[in-house]
Amino acid sequence: MSEHKPLILITNDDGITAHGIRTLVDLMKQLGSVVVVAPNSPQSGMGHAITIANPIRLYPSDIFGDVPAYECSGTPADCVKLAKNHVLKDRTPDLVVSGINHGSNSSISVLYSGTMSAAIEAAIEGIPAIGFSLGDFTHNPDFSHTHEHILAIARNVLERGVERGTALNVNFPARTAEPLKGIKICRQANAKWQEVFDERRDPHGRRYFWLAGDFVNFDTHAEDTDEYALSQNYTSVVPCKYDLTAYTMVDTLKDWDM
Template sequence: MSEHKPLILVTNDDGITSHGIRTLANLMTQLGNVMVVAPNSPQSGMGHAITIAHPLRLYPTDIFPDFPAYECSGTPADCVKLAKNHILKDRKPDLVVSGINHGSNTSISVLYSGTMSAAIEAAIEGIPAIGFSLNDFSRQADFSHTEAHILAIARNVLEHGMAKGVALNVNFPAKQPEPLKGIKICRQADAKWQEVFDERRDPHGRRYFWLAGEFVNFDPHAEDTDEYALAHNYTSVVPCKYDLTAYDTIKEMQDWHL
C-alpha cells in the first residue's frame, strides 16, 4: 500500500459476498488504498452488538483480488474493532465506509442498523466514517446511480474531516427512470416501526414468533427529513452522533426533587 494515499477501510452488515460491498470497495479504489474487513455472514439488524461470549474468527480471503480483505465471524462493530486494533494497529484508517446496504437505514432504523453501527464504531475511535444504504432490498439491486454521489461525499469527508463523534448516514432511493435530483443534508424523520409479532406453531406444536409490521412516518410533510428526501428522489445525508444524551432534559430535571 502507498503511504501517500488515504487508507480506506470498507465493511458492511450484509456480509463480505454481497453486491453492495463489492460496489463500494471498487469505488473507494479511486480515492485511496482499500482494505476490506467484513462479516462472513449477514448481520442485518445487529445494531451495535459486539462478540464477548465466544471467540472471534478472522481469515484472509481472496474474494477481492485487487486489495487485502478479511472475513470475520463477528458483527460489523467487531470488524471495525479488529481492523483498527489488530490488522491495522500500525496505521489508523483515514476513512471508514460501510455498505452499500441492501435496504434503507433512515430515521429510527439507524439504531438497529449494523451498517451504521460500523460507522459509529469508527466515529467512537475518532475516524471519519460514512454508512451508505440503498432503498432496495433486492440482492441484485442496481447501485449505478449512486456512484457519483458516493465519491463526492467520500471525497469531501477526506478533505474536510468530521467533527468528533460524528458519522454520516447516507441513504439513496432505489433507481428510478430519471436521475437523482441531488443531495440533501437532512435530519432523521420522526418515524418508527409499528411491530406485529406473528404467532405460529412449529411441527412439534411449540409456539414461536415472527417479527413483522410496517414503517410509520409521523412527519411525512416535513421537507427537511431523510424520508422526504428519498421519497422525492434525493440522496439524504444525516450527521449522526453516538452521544444520546438529551441535554434539554438535563435542564428540565434540575427542578426535580431528587
Template sequence: MSDHKPLILVTNDDGITARGIAFLVDCMQEIGHVVVVAPNSPQSGMGHAITIATPLRLYPTTIFPELPAYECSGTPADCVKLGKHHVLKDRAPDLVVSGVNHGSNTAISVLYSGTMSAAIEAAIEGIPAIGFSLGDFSREPDFSHIRQHVLSIARNVLERGMPKGVALNVNFPAKATEPLKGIKICRQANAKWQEIFDERRDPHGRRYFWLDGEFVNNDTGTDTDEYALSQNYTSIVPCQFDLTAYSVMEEMEGWNL
C-alpha cells in the same frame, strides 16, 4: 502503501459476499488504498452489538483477490475494532465506509442498523466514517445511479474531515426512470416500524414468533431523510453517539431527588 493515497477501511452488515460491498470496494479503489474487514455472514439488525462471550475469528479471504481482505465471525462493530486495532495496527485508517446496505437505514432504523453501527464505531475511535444504504431490497439491486454521489461524499469527508464523534448516514433512493436530483443534508425523520409479531407453530407444534410490521412516517417535515428520498434525492444525516437529552437536564434539576 507508501504514496499519499488515503487508507480506507471497508465493512458492511450484509456479509462479505454481498453485492453492495463489492460495489463500495470498487468505488473506494478510485480514491485510496482499500482494506476490507467484513462479517462472514449477514448481520442486519445487529445494531451496535459486540462479541464478548465467544471467540472472534478472522481469516484472510480471496473474495477481493487484489486487496488485503478479511472475513470476521463477529458483528460490524467487531469488524471495525479488529480492523483498526489488529489488521491496521501500524496505521489508523483515514476513512471508514460501511455498506452499501441492501435496504434503507432512515429515521429510527439508524439505532438498529449494523451498517451505521460500524460507522458509529469508527466515529467513537475518532475516524471519519460514512454508512451508505440503498432503498432497494431486491436480490440484485442496481447501484449504478449512486456511484458519483458515493465518490463525491467520500472525497469531501477525506478533504474536509468530520467533527469528532460524528458519522454520516447516507441513504439513496432505488434507481428510478429519472436521474437523482441531487443531495440533501437532512435531519432524521420521526418515523418508526410499527411491529407485529406473527405467532406460528413449527412441525412439532412448538410456538415461535416472526417479526413483521409496517413503516409508519408521521413526520410531515420537508427537511427529513424520508422526504428527501421520496423526492428522489440522496439524503445525508450527520449522526452522533452521544444520546444525552441536554434539554431535559435543566428541568430535572428541579426534581425532588
C-alpha cells in the same frame, strides 16, 4: 486531498459476499488504498452489538482479488475494532465506509443498523466515517445510480473531515427511471416501526414469531428530514453522533425531587 494515498477501511452488515460491499470496494479503489474487514455472514439488524461472550474468528479472504480482505465471525462493530487494533495495527484509516446496505437505514432504522453502527464505531475512534444504504433489500439491486454521489461524498469527507464524534448516514432511493435529483443534508425523521408479529407453529407444534412491521413516519409535514428527501428522489445525508444525551431534559431533571 493530502499527498499520500488515503487508507480506506470498508465493512458492511450484509456480509463480505454481498453485492453492496463489492460495489463499494470498486468505487473506493478510485480514491485510495482499500482494506476490507467484513462479517462472514449477514448481520442485518445487529445494531451496535459487540461480541463479548464468544471468541471471534478472523480469516484472510481473496474474494476481492488483490485487495486485502478479511472475513470475521463478529458483528460490524467488531469488524471495525478488529481492523483498527489487529489488522491495521499502527496505521489509522483516513476513512471508514460501511455498506452499501441492501435496504434503507434512514430515520429510526439507524438505531437497528449494523451498517451505521460500524460507521459510528469509527467515529468513536475519531475516524471520519460514512454508512451507505440503498432503499432496496433485494439480493442483487441496481447500485449504478449511486456511484457518483458515493464518490462525491467520500471525496468531500477525505478532504474536509467531519466534526469529531460524528458519522454520515447516507441513504439512496431505489433506482427508478428518473435520475437522482441531488444530495440533501437532513435530520433523522421522527418515525418508528409498527411491529406486526406473525405467529406460526413449527413442525413440532410449538409457537414461534416472525418480527415484521410497517414504517410509520410522524414527520410527514416536515421537509428537512431524510424521509422527505428520499421520497423526492434525493440522496439523504444525516450527520449522526454517539452522544445520546438529551440536553433539553437535563435542567428539567435537576428540578425533580430525588
